[in-house]
Amino acid sequence: MQGLVVWFNTWKFQGKTVPFCPLPTGKTQNTRRMEGVSRNGEAPQLLDFIAKEREWLMKRLQEQSHGPPPPPEDKALELRLGPPGDEDRSNIDFTKNCDLQKDESPLSLGYFNGRNQAQAQNFAPYLQFSPSISQTQLPVLAKDSSSDTVDLQNNNDTEKKKALPPASAAANTAVPDSSQKRTAPAPVVGWPPLRTFRKNLASSDDHGKPAPKTHQNAVSSKIVSERSGKGLFVKMNMDGVPIGRKVDLNVYDSYQKLSAAVDELFRGLLAAQRDSSGRGIKSMPDEEKSITGLLDGRGEYTLVYEDHEGDRMLVGDVPWHMFVSTVKRLRVLKSSEISVLGAGGQKQDKMPSDSAMQ
């Protein structure tokens, strides 16, 4: 059942503080929440709030607009709430909307939830839904999919759409460049328009990313984390190899790739170690044994990491981007030694046999 999205920022409103409403979730999986997010259940309360104080809101938004007065032809584009085209705004069925069921999921407007286009499109779904852009947001009330409101919308084609975007623009100009980070809206089906590789994703699946990796014209899954933008180097040591390596985790975007890189980096070194006679720098690729099974425990070696708390963790449990943000150091341990350590994080200990066993 489609619901409404009510969106506002916190503001002092006649002495009361009104909290954020969450980004529209509707049918999309938007697990990110902004700070101060309120639960959907509070929506009806807030609506009541708005209904009573609508005039205040309009006045406040207009006051806050420091931008140039709208050109004459934009008269029709003046700030409006509810379905524009209605000259008499007090007739807007705020009360109807205020009777939202608690369990109605908020309707994501327009593009925010690709599936809800049919309903949402009645309202200008073209607003920038970024809390940071404006301190006072225009509460947008999208109509329910009930047929009478749909008809209402259809009757007011020309005027209505023009109303909201400049309104939000007006609201936006009022706000100084916010220090808050802009968060992007929830993903929309097929947007941005990039080609997807539905089936080719399997081989380099990134556990965490919800949206399919997309890419125009190329194999998709090489999207690199931009965390630091410049390189996230962590030390990596391998059991039995005295010399460690440094790896730039930003170069990889999945565990498979990291595992492959570990193989590449240490294969030669390991072979050199094993070959006690030492064949010099040039190693024979054929004679080096590939290091496999780093992630699934089946190989001779297993990849573990140390996080910022100093705990040693098996690589591969958390989504990649989460891993990259917490990893401090990597180790390639002999799988036989792993079983000696307990499962889960443990303080690093040089003597695995000393660690408590579960």
Add this chain to the structure above:
Amino acid sequence: MDPKKSRDSAESARAAQFPDEVLERVLSLLASHKDRSAVSLVSKTWYNAERWSRTRVFIGNCYSVTPEIVARRFPNIRSVTLKGKPRFSDFNLVPQNWGADIQSWLAVFAERYPSLEELRLKRMTVTDESLKFLALKFQNFRALSLMSCDGFSTNGLAAIAARCRNLTELDIQENGIDDNSGDWLSCFPENFVSLEVLNFASLSSDVDFDALERLVSRCNSLKVLRVNRTITLDQLQRLLVRAPRLTELGTGSFLQDLNAHQYSELERAFGGCKNLHTLSGLHDATALYLPVLYLACANLTFLNLNDTALQDEELAKVLVHCPRLQRLWVLDTVGDEGLEAVALNCPLLEELRVFPANPFDEEVNHGVSESGFLAVSYGCRRLRYVLYFCRQMTNAAVATIVQNCPDFTHFRLCIMNPGQPDYVTNEPMDEAFGAVVKTCTKLQRLAVSGLLTDLTFEYIGRYAKNLETLSVAFAGSSDWGMQCVLEGCPKLRKLEIRDCPFGNAALLSGLEKYESMRSLWMSACKVTMNGCEVLARERPRLNVEVMKDEESSDGQAYKVYVYRTVAGPRRDAPPFVFTL
């Protein structure tokens, strides 16, 4: 005497002096299908001469005509290019099993064009059975190009490799296919030597490298080789030394630990490729290994870096070696600074595509902005094709950009946040696209984005007189916008719209227009079934197809696809497609 008759007899008198064979011979030299279409309209004689002399046919919408009709009109076809699904299927807007299956075409071709040599398909469904059928039935088959197709697996490719003795081209691009294994490549017989183009960059599984190496060795005419990323650098080196005449190369993974000797061998191999004009692949390339390329870049005209997340300095270092670059595709990891390097180093640049590395990332602190685009416009005045994904843009910047580069033929700007205004003035982006259409009189293709009102479409309708393709998303204020475009753009052929407030009035304003267009796509707009029914009734020569899914309520026409056709309603439509 009837004036028409007198004209005809005078004309046939003239034609009699001009034997059909000569006319056919002359017309056979015409390559462009637009020219051929024009020629075929001159007179019946010319129509016949043209159709007998045509060997290549291009069908932009596979449902606009039936294979029987094509075969009846053109008896001597050797090369067929077919496009199937609407373009928005690339973005998951078209459900699976929509159609565009090649098999019905192949069945007719097997009978009527047994000497068929080339098949180029885009957005078609191709099954393994079809590929096997193709390999079996067409003895002269030479060139297969599949772009953005689906439905087949590497088993089908194996059949092609095994049976097509005269294959010169196997070009598999960006398809959603099942990659069962790389064994297909080993199916090329040992005495097979004719390959000139091999592109398997989009497949993900390992191929038998020895087989590949032998294949490359014995195919002396190989000009285009694009391998997938399972091919390592040292393997690449071995391929390059066997194919120094390559003109287009797509590498595999560029991430490998090479020792000094291997590195210099690779560098030397690249140095041996004097004819390279196109380079792609370079997966995971870093500053460490990119320099091996430099010797091969002197004649490079097309560099495709959208598989490698380069930073600005890395890109700059590469571009210094590519003075002749005309086409460049990059990821937005290069940032505005990287684009400044482009402006500095690539004065001959005509095409730039900037793709987002993290399109769904919620952190917006990276990528490119208007300043990168601006910089390029100052340095690369010959720019005529741009595809630009960014997170912010201003009207002023776009206006300056098109002033610097008025020769744009393709302007595709994607501000990734739907409905985002000019981030400086907070106004709609109307003036930006207004400037584009006013200044770029040669504009053929336009994709708009950002916060847009009807004014944008008024501008387009008024000024974009050469516009052929228009893509619109999350834009417009009312039916009037779409009407402006339909009434104003005389050369419009393809119009694709999603998530816009255009309803039945807008749809029906194009009544006079749609038969001169290839197709119209409208999804998540305000069109209803009633409107579509009216359209279908008024224009029987259009197919008006509505796709229903579980989201759309009754009465709503959620996805509408309208196209002209002489084939009548589709006979293979799946249950969710309603032809009105």
